[in-house]
Structures are given as C-alpha cells and as structure tokens.
Amino acid sequence: MHHSSAKSIVITSTVTDRLNSNAGLRDSMSDGFSAAFPNAEILAVPLSLAPSYIAENSPDLVIAVGGLAIDSSNLWDLKKACLNQESRFALWLHDDPYEFDYAFKVEKLADIIFTNDAWAKEHYNHPEVYHIPLGGCKKRHFREITPAKAIDAFFCGVAYPNRVWIFRELTPILSRYKTKILGDAWPVDMTIASNRRISSEKFCDMASTSRFVFNIGRDFNLANKRFELVPSTPGPRTFEVALAGAAQMFFVDSLEILDYFDAGSEILLFDSISDVRFAMERAIEEPQWILDIAIAAQKKALAEHTYESRAKSIVKICEDRLF
Numbered sequence: 001m002h003h004s005s006a007k008s009i010v011i012t013s014t015v016t017d018r019l020n021s022n023a024g025l026r027d028s029m030s031d032g033f034s035a036a037f038p039n040a041e042i043l044a045v046p047l048s049l050a051p052s053y054i055a056e057n058s059p060d061l062v063i064a065v066g067g068l069a070i071d072s073s074n075l076w077d078l079k080k081a082c083l084n085q086e087s088r089f090a091l092w093l094h095d096d097p098y099e100f101d102y103a104f105k106v107e108k109l110a111d112i113i114f115t116n117d118a119w120a121k122e123h124y125n126h127p128e129v130y131h132i133p134l135g136g137c138k139k140r141h142f143r144e145i146t147p148a149k150a151i152d153a154f155f156c157g158v159a160y161p162n163r164v165w166i167f168r169e170l171t172p173i174l175s176r177y178k179t180k181i182l183g184d185a186w187p188v189d190m191t192i193a194s195n196r197r198i199s200s201e202k203f204c205d206m207a208s209t210s211r212f213v214f215n216i217g218r219d220f221n222l223a224n225k226r227f228e229l230v231p232s233t234p235g236p237r238t239f240e241v242a243l244a245g246a247a248q249m250f251f252v253d254s255l256e257i258l259d260y261f262d263a264g265s266e267i268l269l270f271d272s273i274s275d276v277r278f279a280m281e282r283a284i285e286e287p288q289w290i291l292d293i294a295i296a297a298q299k300k301a302l303a304e305h306t307y308e309s310r311a312k313s314i315v316k317i318c319e320d321r322l323f
C-alpha cells in the first residue's frame with residue numbers, strides 16, 4: 001500500500017448535484033477539512049466529476065457524503081476509480097436512519113462507513129462502521145450574539161405530524177409571544193405558523209435574533225421499514241443553531257443530545273407544555289439567563305461540533321483503521 005496517511009482527500013457526494021438538495025454540505029465539510037488539515041490537499045468535487053478526478057490525482061482518501069435513497073446514485077464508478085488508484089473509499093451517510101433500508105447498496109463498496117446516527121450504526125453489516133454526527137460550519141453558521149431579540153420563539157421546518165401535534169398543543173402559550181413558525185405544509189388553521197421557505201443563511205440570521213429556537217426531530221420513516229429505527233442522534237440544525245448563538249428548546253425523544261450539550265446550561269429540554277410555559281416566562285423575566293445558555297452553547301459548538309472537529313475525528317479513524 002503506497003498511502004501511509006491521508007495527505008490528499010477528495011470530498012464528493014453520493015448523489016449527482018441536480019438531485020442533491022444537500023450539495024452545500026460538501027462545501028461546509030471541505031471548509032472543515034481544510035481548516036483541520038492546512039497541509040493536506042483537500043478538494044470538493046461533484047459526483048459526476050469525481051471518478052475522472054480520482055484517476056488523474058490518486059488521492060489517499062475519497063469521502064462520499066450524502067444519502068442513498070435516490071436510485072440513480074451510482075457509486076460503482078467511484079469505487080472502481082478508487083480501486084484503480086489504491087485510494088481508500090469512505091462513506092459519510094447523513095440520512096440515517098430514514099434511509100437505512102438502502103444500506104445494503106454500500107456495505108460491499110466502502111472501506112469504511114460513517115453514519116450520522118448512533119442507533120443505525122448497530123445495524124450495519126460491515127466490519128468498519130463508526131458514528132460521526134453532522135456538525136456546523138463556522139464560516140456559514142456563526143453569528144455574533146446580541147442581547148436584543150426580535151423573536152421570542154422560532155421554528156423552521158416541514159410540518160411532519162409529530163411537529164403539528166406539538167405546536168397545536170403549544171399554541172395557547174406561544175400565541176402570547178412573538179412566535180415565528182415557518183416551513184412547508186403547515187395547516188392553514190394554525191395561526192402561529194406560515195408556509196414560507198427561507199435560505200439557510202436567513203435561518204441562521206433569524207435564529208440569532210430569537211430567544212428560543214425549537215428543535216423537534218422528524219418522527220417520520222422514509223425508507224426505514226425494516227427495523228423502523230428511531231433516530232437517536234440530533235440533526236445538523238442542532239449544531240448550526242448553537243453556532244448562530246441561539247438557545248434551543250429541544251424536544252426529548254432520545255437522551256443522546258446530552259452527549260453534545262449539557263441540559264439546563266447549554267440547551268433546554270422539554271417534553272411537556274408546562275416546560276415550555278416555564279421557560280418562556282423565565283426568559284422574559286430574566287433575559288440574562290437565556291443569553292447565558294446561548295453563549296455557553298455557542299462556545300461548546302465552536303470547541304467540539306464544527307466540521308473542523310468532525311474532520312479530525314474522521315481522518316483519525318481512517319488513519320488508525322485503513323492506513
């Protein structure tokens with residue numbers, strides 16, 4: 001084996017860009033890898049160009065980032081290019097557990113698999129599977145923290161049934177405050193919600209001027225019928241919101257959140273209406289309390305949950321296990 005460590009890394013996607021709603025993640029990740037390894041050669045290329053790029057440059061490590069549910073994602077060409085150049089092939093899958101039923105597609109292809117979800121990790125049929133959650137990007141998500149807040153409670157996302165149910169329950173409380181709930185498919189009779197999409201940049205801007213950002217997962221199975229795995233790892237929004245400098249009200253469906261943020265001092269957990277009522281009242285009465293949580297969360301995210309720190313973890317595991 002002529003590669004003893006990962007000095008040149010190609011980051012690509014598992015899906016072609018025209019079908020890839022997460023192509024921006026590739027850039028955030030390559031920023032993170034470049035920051036973590038300033039002396040390595042890091043290149044982000046779309047899937048369509050990756051095989052020829054690998055053939056010309058023989059990188060040590062190729063990391064394909066994304067999901068697997070789209071049938072047109074042809075990773076064989078990528079795998080062949082890696083085999084020809086003796087490049088190591090890693091996958092970083094970010095749609096587990098919703099797409100877990102497609103895992104069989106890649107269990108034979110990858111030298112090493114990283115999954116965003118801790119519980120899904122237990123179900124792969126592959127000797128080298130590791131759990132690495134997504135993260136936040138300092139360049140894109142960080143905002144300076146300001147004490148003045150234009151919004152009291154903020155949420156943006158698709159109206160999955162569990163979210164609709166929770167916000168219906170919370171409407172009597174949230175309608176008394178400056179509440180903004182945005183996204184897709186909210187029922188027209190929900191007075192506190194409006195169907196409006198916003199960019200990721202606008203989302204971070206709005207989060208940073210909110211006292212609270214609600215964090216409610218999607219209890220919704222896309223391609224996950226075989227085990228009906230319940231997501232255990234918080235999504236990337238959790239880290240993005242922390243970087244944007246907002247306090248989060250996290251709906252507890254799994255306690256894995258406590259591996260990333262401390263409850264009460266860096267994030268607030270809720271599983272009842274009274275939790276929310278109490279937090280809203282206290283935030284208005286003691287603005288410094290909620291500001292301190294936002295400050296602590298941002299500090300933790302900068303120290304441990306950026307793509308720079310994820311890149312260090314991934315490369316360390318690859319060097320230990322593959323090189």
